[in-house]
Amino acid sequence: MDKNMYCNGEWIGADLDRIKVTNPATGEVIGSVPNGGKSETKQAIAAANEAFKGWSKKTANERASYLKKLYELVVNHSDELAELITKEMGKPKQEAAGEVGYGASFIEWYAEEGKRVYGETIPASHDNKRLHVWKQPVGVVAAITPWNFPAAMITRKVAPALAAGCTVVLKPAEDTPLTALRIAELVEEAGFPKGVFNIVTGAPDVIGTELMENPIVKKVTFTGSTEVGKLLMRQAADNVKKLSLELGGHAPFIILDDADVDKAVQGVVASKFRNAGQTCVCANRIYIQPKIYDAFIEKFNQEVDKLIVGDGSNDNVHIGPLINQSAYEKVDRHVQDALKQGAKLVTGGSGFEQEGAYFYKPTILKDVRDSMLIMNEETFGPVAPIQLIQSDEEAVQLANQTPYGLAAYVYSEGLSRGMKVVEALDYGIVGWNDGLPSVAQAPFGGMKESGLEREGGHHGIEPFLETKYVSIGL
Numbered sequence: 001m002d003k004n005m006y007c008n009g010e011w012i013g014a015d016l017d018r019i020k021v022t023n024p025a026t027g028e029v030i031g032s033v034p035n036g037g038k039s040e041t042k043q044a045i046a047a048a049n050e051a052f053k054g055w056s057k058k059t060a061n062e063r064a065s066y067l068k069k070l071y072e073l074v075v076n077h078s079d080e081l082a083e084l085i086t087k088e089m090g091k092p093k094q095e096a097a098g099e100v101g102y103g104a105s106f107i108e109w110y111a112e113e114g115k116r117v118y119g120e121t122i123p124a125s126h127d128n129k130r131l132h133v134w135k136q137p138v139g140v141v142a143a144i145t146p147w148n149f150p151a152a153m154i155t156r157k158v159a160p161a162l163a164a165g166c167t168v169v170l171k172p173a174e175d176t177p178l179t180a181l182r183i184a185e186l187v188e189e190a191g192f193p194k195g196v197f198n199i200v201t202g203a204p205d206v207i208g209t210e211l212m213e214n215p216i217v218k219k220v221t222f223t224g225s226t227e228v229g230k231l232l233m234r235q236a237a238d239n240v241k242k243l244s245l246e247l248g249g250h251a252p253f254i255i256l257d258d259a260d261v262d263k264a265v266q267g268v269v270a271s272k273f274r275n276a277g278q279t280c281v282c283a284n285r286i287y288i289q290p291k292i293y294d295a296f297i298e299k300f301n302q303e304v305d306k307l308i309v310g311d312g313s314n315d316n317v318h319i320g321p322l323i324n325q326s327a328y329e330k331v332d333r334h335v336q337d338a339l340k341q342g343a344k345l346v347t348g349g350s351g352f353e354q355e356g357a358y359f360y361k362p363t364i365l366k367d368v369r370d371s372m373l374i375m376n377e378e379t380f381g382p383v384a385p386i387q388l389i390q391s392d393e394e395a396v397q398l399a400n401q402t403p404y405g406l407a408a409y410v411y412s413e414g415l416s417r418g419m420k421v422v423e424a425l426d427y428g429i430v431g432w433n434d435g436l437p438s439v440a441q442a443p444f445g446g447m448k449e450s451g452l453e454r455e456g457g458h459h460g461i462e463p464f465l466e467t468k469y470v471s472i473g474l
């Protein structure tokens with residue numbers, strides 16, 4: 001499956017070197033995309049700039065009708081998109097189908113939300129003045145997306161940007177460009193005007209530098225590592241580019257002793273093992289109080305033992321491969337470090353390599369301590385480390401003891417008790433008795449070093465809008 005870049009309504013880059021795309025479950029090459037660079041990025045930015053003139057002047061209703069067409073096309077092609085996601089990213093079929101549904105929900109939601117971009121009138125201090133606040137699209141937007149949600153991370157950024165009246169240049173992750181380009185084909189089929197949505201593939205630093213330095217780009221929205229996020233922030237300083245960043249996380253999963261243990265087991269299995277643990281909101285560390293410590297671990301272990309590891313295109317598989325060798329090595333380093341420092345292995349604890357594909361068994365570690373690597377660094381793998389804690393205060397203190405602040409989870413059946421813990425957590429998203437809190441209509445994003453701004457909800461369109469204050473003298 002060889003695809004080209006999408007720029008100004010045309011498919012470009014056929015003459016460039018190719019970047020191979022492989023299936024992480026088999027190591028097999030499944031396609032290729034062009035190795036675009038500075039000049040293709042400039043071309044895409046110029047196309048988006050030209051298209052902005054017309055797109056920003058369309059009514060919200062007109063923009064909504066294009067987005068609704070795109071939504072229908074994505075839904076009608078969900079099986080095919082899911083299959084492609086599994087092929088280039090590795091997540092199991094059913095999860096991939098879930099991602100397509102989740103991704104499509106942002107298109108549908110923002111088609112409508114674009115109609116609710118309201119301004120304000122403000123009472124004036126003089127009877128001959130009228131004060132207004134207008135909302136206007138920021139301009140050309142650059143979106144840089146990661147590999148772990150090849151479809152949804154695109155729609156979560158692009159749908160609100162387009163609904164707001166912005167035009168977009170997207171740089172998808174090098175591991176998963178095929179899903180992005182398939183979505184571009186659907187954008188073309190939906191009849192969007194040329195240049196409204198463009199995709200460039202190639203070397204991340206070269207494309208990234210042009211997107212950051214080019215003054216036509218007014219806003220950059222990024223999901224990925226904290227390291228690259230910080231680099232983009234530094235690059236943004238030179239022309240004070242607006243930024244939305246959704247960076248790393250290290251989610252604490254706190255189970256208080258008044259929790260419903262079965263619910264907590266379900267929640268942690270969903271949060272921890274989804275996408276083989278490769279999401280920024282995956283539970284990274286589990287804290288449990290003594291009264292339910294053993295009972296929880298026993299039930300959790302029974303559930304984890306049912307999880308099957310393998311190629312996600314097989315119907316019975318729950319945990320696909322890790323994205324690459326270095327991901328595998330990091331996961332194993334976290335496990336070995338914990339074991340060396342005295343953690344006890346409940347299940348799993350190793351992985352395997354198969355013709356260039358890397359798998360890790362779902363793993364539970366108990367009696368983990370907060371000095372261990374796994375309790376501090378983002379693991380991005382199917383490993384659940386459990387630490388015994390005593391008080392609710394200790395849970396909060398440990399949970400907040402990190403530069404990250406994306407997602408946290410609290411299991412407690414007590415209203416006052418749960419509320420106090422949830423309020424004290426420095427996290428942008430908290431699932432209280434809920435292991436899967438993310439939906440299109442709610443704000444997703446982090447505090448502290450986990451990011452800037454929010455995606456989803458009415459909050460998610462704001463970063464694509466400028467506020468213009470207009471004072472009118474009569």
Ligand code: ADP
Pocket residue numbers: 144145146147171172173174204205207208209223224225226228229231
């Ligand atoms: P991960 O560790 O999840 O791969 P990255 O931050 O490396 O996270 O990647 C997320 C996205 O950022 C990808 O699209 C990747 O190509 C892009 N990226 C990586 N390095 C740079 C860079 N120097 N400038 C701009 N984008 C980059």
